[in-house]
Structures are given as C-alpha cells and as structure tokens.
Amino acid sequence: MSTVDTTEQSSSAPRRGRKPAPATTVAMAPGAVVPAAPPAAQAGPEHVTEPVAYDAIVLAGFGGPEGQDDVLPFLRNVTAGRGIPDERLEEVAHHYRAFGGVSPINSHNRQLKAALETELAGRGIELPIYWGNRNWDPYLNDALREADAAGHRRLLAIPTSAYSSYSSCRQYREDLADALEDTGLGGVLEVDKVRQYFDHPGFVAPFVDGVAAGLATLREHGASTIEVLFATHSIPMGDAQRSGPAELGLGDGGAYAAQHRAVAEVVMEAIGEPETPWQLVYQSRSGPPSQPWLEPDVNDAIAELPAKGVDGVVIVPLGFLSDHMEVAWDLDTEAMETAAEHQIAAARVPTPGIHPKFVAGLVDLVVERLEGTPVAARPALTSLGPWYDVCRPGCCENARRGFRPAVAGLAP
Ligand SMILES: CC1=C(CCC(=O)O)c2cc3nc(cc4[nH]c(cc5[nH]c(cc1n2)c(C)c5CCC(=O)O)c(CCC(=O)O)c4C)C(CCC(=O)O)=C3C
Numbered sequence: 300m301s302t303v304d305t306t307e308q309s310s311s312a313p314r315r316g317r318k319p320a321p322a323t324t325v326a327m328a329p330g331a332v333v334p335a336a337p338p339a340a341q342a343g344p345e346h347v348t349e350p351v352a353y354d355a356i357v358l359a360g361f362g363g364p365e366g367q368d369d370v371l372p373f374l375r376n377v378t379a380g381r382g383i384p385d386e387r388l389e390e391v392a393h394h395y396r397a398f399g400g401v402s403p404i405n406s407h408n409r410q411l412k413a414a415l416e417t418e419l420a421g422r423g424i425e426l427p428i429y430w431g432n433r434n435w436d437p438y439l440n441d442a443l444r445e446a447d448a449a450g451h452r453r454l455l456a457i458p459t460s461a462y463s464s465y466s467s468c469r470q471y472r473e474d475l476a477d478a479l480e481d482t483g484l485g486g487v488l489e490v491d492k493v494r495q496y497f498d499h500p501g502f503v504a505p506f507v508d509g510v511a512a513g514l515a516t517l518r519e520h521g522a523s524t525i526e527v528l529f530a531t532h533s534i535p536m537g538d539a540q541r542s543g544p545a546e547l548g549l550g551d552g553g554a555y556a557a558q559h560r561a562v563a564e565v566v567m568e569a570i571g572e573p574e575t576p577w578q579l580v581y582q583s584r585s586g587p588p589s590q591p592w593l594e595p596d597v598n599d600a601i602a603e604l605p606a607k608g609v610d611g612v613v614i615v616p617l618g619f620l621s622d623h624m625e626v627a628w629d630l631d632t633e634a635m636e637t638a639a640e641h642q643i644a645a646a647r648v649p650t651p652g653i654h655p656k657f658v659a660g661l662v663d664l665v666v667e668r669l670e671g672t673p674v675a676a677r678p679a680l681t682s683l684g685p686w687y688d689v690c691r692p693g694c695c696e697n698a699r700r701g702f703r704p705a706v707a708g709l710a711p
C-alpha cells in the first residue's frame with residue numbers, strides 16, 4: 300500500500316518513464332481551435348464581438364475564513380437563506396478547524412491576482428484588478444467601491460470558476476448584481492464577465508501536465524492497472540439539469556456534467572492515453588439525503604476499484620482552480636484515506652493555481668473581450684465552446700430560489 304501525493308509536483312518536473320507526448324498535444328497550444336459542430340459556439344447575441352473599452356478587472360472569488368473566529372460567520376454567509384441545519388455547518392466547520400480555521404483560498408486568490416497583474420504588465424495592458432469575494436472579506440461590494448473610487452466605469456469580471464451551473468456561474472453573476480445594488484453603483488458601473496473557461500487551453504493545460512505526471516509517478520511506484528478519477532463538486536440534480544441554457548438539451552447532468560466529461564476526454568487524448576480507464580466522479584455533497592445530487596461520490600468510486608483489479612488511482616480536481624478546502628479536505632484527506640484503506644496507490648494532480656499557462660489564458664480571455672475577437676478565432680478545446688459571454692435568460696437558474704437579477708445576461 301502506498302499513497303503518493305503529487306501535490307508539490309510542478310508542471311516542469313521531469314516526466315520519467317514516458318515517451319514524449321504525441322502530436323495531439325499540439326491542440327493545447329493557445330490559439331488552437333477545435334471547430335467541431337458547435338451547439339454553443341455559433342455566433343449570436345450571447346457572444347460579444349464588438350471591442351469594449353473595459354477600464355478594470357474584478358477577480359470574483361468564493362472567499363474563505365482566515366481564522367477560527369471567521370469559520371461560523373463564513374459558513375452562515377455561504378448558506379444564507381438555504382436552511383442548512385447547524386449540525387451540517389458544524390460538520391463542515393470541523394474541516395476548517397482542523398486547518399486552524401484558515402482556508403487557503405484567499406491566499407491563492409491573492410497569488411492569482413499578483414500573477415495576473417504581472418502578466419498584464421508584461422503584455423503592456425494597463426488594467427487594474429480589484430479582488431472581491433462572494434462569501435468573505437474582501438467582499439465584492441468592497442471591490443466595486445474601490446473601482447468606483449478610482450474612477451473606473453466598465454468592469455470585466457473573472458470568476459474563479461470554470462463551468463456552468465447555478466453555483467459555478469449564475470451565483471457569481473447574481474452576487475455581482477447584488478453588490479451593484481448594495482453599493483448603489485448600479486447606474487454607475489457596468490459589469491460584464493468573461494466566458495466560462497472550462498475548455499480554454501490555459502485552464503486545461505495544467506491538468507494535462509498533471510495527469511501525465513500522476514500516471515508516471517504511480518507507474519514508478521509499481522502500479523500496473525490505473526484508473527483516472529476526474530473529480531468535481533457535486534451539485535443537486537435539479538441544478539445540474541438547469542445548468543447552461545435549456546435549449547442545448549445536454550441530458551441529465553446538463554451542461555455542468557457534459558462540460559466536465561468533454562474536458563476529461565480532451566485531457567486523456569492530449570496525454571495520448573484515450574484507452575486508460577477514467578470516470579467523472581463527484582465530491583463535497585451536502586444537502587439532505589432525500590435530495591438527489593450528482594453521483595458517484597469519489598470515495599464510493601475508489602471503493603469499487605479493487606474489484607476491477609485496479610491498483611492505482613489518479614485523482615484530478617478538474618472542477619477547481621486552486622487547492623482550497625474542498626481539495627485539501629475532501630480529496631487530500633478523505634479520498635486519500637479511502638484509497639489507503641483499499642490498498643490503492645493514489646496520486647492527486649495539482650489544480651491550475653498560478654500555472655503560467657493558466658494565468659496567460661485568463662489574460663487571453665480579457666483580451667478577447669477588449670478586442671471583440673470573432674467567435675471562430677476563440678480558442679476552445681471541446682465542441683461545447685467557446686462558451687457564452689452573456690447568458691440567456693434562465694441559464695443556470697436555481698429552481699429552489701427562483702429569479703434573481705444577474706449581471707452579464709441577455710434581457711428576458
Ligand atoms: C459547484 C460548486 C463549486 C465550484 C465552483 C466554485 O469554485 O465556485 C463550489 C466551490 C466551493 N465551495 C466552497 C465551500 C462551500 N460550499 C458549500 C455548499 C455548496 N457548494 C456547492 C457547489 C459548489 N461549490 C453547492 C451546490 C452547495 C450547497 C449549497 C446550495 O444548496 O447551494 C458550503 C456550505 C456547507 C456545505 O453545504 O457543505 C461551503 C462551506 C468553497 C470554499 C472552499 C474553501 O473555503 O477553501 C469553494 C471554492
């Protein structure tokens with residue numbers, strides 16, 4: 300039994316025991332486009348192809364506690380109005396308490412902001428970045444007030460979330476609309492957002508490096524039959540079905556699951572191992588047991604591996620940008636324990652973090668909107684993208700909460 304954590308492995312670490320990546324990785328180069336049949340990629344009002352003179356960027360984060368006293372107030376913010384019982388909050392608080400009440404997420408976003416500033420400066424783009432969170436200090440309200448005080452008027456938001464769903468897209472749009480309302484800046488500032496970037500080469504490239512390195516590490520440690528588990532946040536089935544615009548008809552898991560599956564497929568192709576078994580699994584489920592959420596859970600999937608003759612698992616945090624609490628607890632603590640229990644060697648792939656290609660990719664997304672890049676010239680590695688700049692009415696709506704105003708949406 301061995302548990303190998305590749306967390307610290309940098310993308311530039313030598314990949315021993317692998318032949319050079321095959322030609323398919325060429326598709327990872329920024330600028331490469333997969334022009335395949337696009338349900339979403341057709342030019343229309345959802346894509347803005349006029350240049351816009353944005354004068355600042357808002358980095359819109361989730362937020363996390365930075366000490367034991369922050370933990371419960373933070374959790375109350377996250378679950379505000381959702382009737383999540385205190386027992387459940389205590390359960391989650393325990394994850395944070397085990398780490399001194401500090402989520403690494405804010406420090407990651409500070410690093411990302413600094414890396415983006417360096418990248419922008421290096422390209423001669425003079426756009427300041429204001430960082431604000433949905434659930435903790437500094438809040439989106441603070442970011443908007445700061446941008447306004449500095450005289451900015453047209454803001455482009457970069458949410459720290461790559462996929463479509465209520466929690467990963469619309470809720471950021473709604474909270475930005477709330478922040479405009481709260482600060483009284485609704486008529487003063489205009490806030491757009493970059494498209495969801497699940498299939499942007501800059502987001503995908505770090506996972507390609509990481510999965511290749513994870514497989515190599517496990518093989519070096521003697522694993523012979525390996526399965527790759529692409530893990531993302533579970534969400535309620537109803538949210539999944541409503542993720543993305545209904546018109547796309549992407550089936551039970553909606554755009555959310557379809558986007559993850561498509562990216563996972565691209566990653567396996569890019570490392571030249573389309574035949575290596577993989578599956579999409581889910582983590583961090585909450586909510587009452589009576590409510591169906593996306594499955595299987597990562598731990599259940601790991602428990603099934605020995606019966607399939609699998610002795611190594613690569614765990615890919617495909618749904619996340621940084622090693623925050625959902626990664627540190629649910630994957631590095633729980634899933635690693637499950638793997639050890641079942642005598643499966645496990646390697647956890649790094650999140651994009653501040654990988655230079657990821658940072659450059661986010662700046663590419665900003666440039667795309669500054670220049671109004673034609674849809675056909677926008678890089679996207681799956682046939683689902685390039686995703687919308689502006690969401691259709693009802694896109695990613697939350698059935699439980701009903702309609703709330705949101706920025707970056709088409710008028711109903
Ligand atoms: C899709 C998705 C992402 C990915 C997109 C993105 O990154 O935005 C994400 C990220 C995150 N989720 C986080 C934390 C939490 N999420 C919760 C609750 C929930 N998340 C949901 C979904 C997602 N969540 C859902 C459907 C709920 C149930 C509540 C509801 O019905 O809407 C709760 C409440 C307690 C609980 O219910 O477990 C907490 C504390 C943190 C911060 C980690 C840190 O502090 O380091 C991050 C980055």
Ligand SMILES: [Fe+2]
Pocket residue numbers: 532
């Ligand atoms: Fe969450």
